[in-house]
Amino acid sequence: MTTDLLSPHSPAATSTGELAELDPYLNQVLARITVADATNIGYPRAIDIDYAALAPFLRFMLNNPGEPHGPDPIYPLHTMDVERRVLTWFANLFGAERGWTGYLASGSTEGTLHSLRLARAKLIDPLVFYSRAAHYSVLKAARILGLPAIAVDAAPHGEMDYADLRVKAARTSSRAAIVVATIGTTMTEAIDSVPAIHGSLDDAGVARRWIHADAALGGAPAALTGRTDFHLTRGGADSIVTSGHKWWGTPITTAPTLTVHQPTGDSRPISYIGNADTTIAGSRSGLAAVVLAHALTRHSLAGQRRRVEQARAVAGYACRRLTAIGWPYWRNPDAVTVMLRPLPEPLTKKWPLPVDGGWSHVICMPGITTDHIDHLVTDLQGGS
Ligand SMILES: Cc1ncc(COP(=O)(O)O)c(C=O)c1O
Known part of the structure; x- marks a missing residue:
């Protein structure tokens, strides 16, 4: 095995020692991806938006460390202003009129981890209920956070079995519940009903609750065409995440993550960045905000x-x-x-x-x- 990344047949270097062309190995990778792209209809990503106009942004190391709702970080090459606009677009899409917070996570996995972390801080000693059709990231987040997690049955078409939720939640009704509703399950694109989840928790006598909408796949199309029952409104969800790289096919993974609750728990001001550390990741892609803004402004x-x-x-x-x-x-x-x-x-x-x-x-x-x-x-x- 060679430890050289670049091929020995690399093209001639310029006077500054830089390669004049793309390295042949990377060219091969590009060719492989191009072929694969033509028949990828099994894993979700839109392909109707051209991001090539954003190439000038690739000259810069864009980084949005910390809380996007200010103050802006000291690092000057941030795009927090773009991030705030993008988040506001999603807050409107998901019916959160005011008092919402959130950020662009690296993907829905991080967004769910962040949301469950906020829920844990608010509810004290909660249990997580997740559907057997939920994405594997949900159980992972619960485990990382040390939260006990209870699997709820799902119907064959993928929707949560609300009767099973009622029975299981009733067994622990004195404890708070975090229920993860999936808005578009990974395999069948079933949409869990947030009102039905509330109904099951009411019947089970669970008073303290947080509903997280994992809308990675189906949140955008459902909301754009008028479905509102998983919105960040009273009787809806408390937090939501959706994946920009799915519905808009952004070339960088990014997931708007929003809640209508003020973050509690450890979100300290950090003098080094000049901002508050409210997010799971430290450095966050500033390019992600730009690509998502581009997608939203194409139409x-x-x-x-x-x-x-x-x-x-x-x-x-x-x-x-x-x-x-x-x-x-x-x-x-x-x-x-x-x-x-x-x-x-x-x-x-x-x-x-x-x-x-x-x-x-x-x-x-x-x-x-x-x-x-x-x-x-x-x-x-x-x-x-
Ligand atoms: C319903 C659902 N939730 C979460 C995820 C994880 O999203 P990400 O890959 O953005 O972390 C996926 C990805 O397939 C998904 O379909």
């Missing part, structure tokens, strides 16, 4: 809604094509995810789709077209 709200409708239409088209060839499938209402029986083994390299419990799926994110579906269906018919 008006009507345009953002149109992206949802187009993606759902492609999912509907996929269902019709699968019906036509007799390939078993199903789809949750309004989902861009279409569940289908796993592909024959020879096709799985070209079409790397996840498989769980005997089902696979395609996700028709914005930018995935009927051509992608036709291509897959042709391969399925050929069986190769």
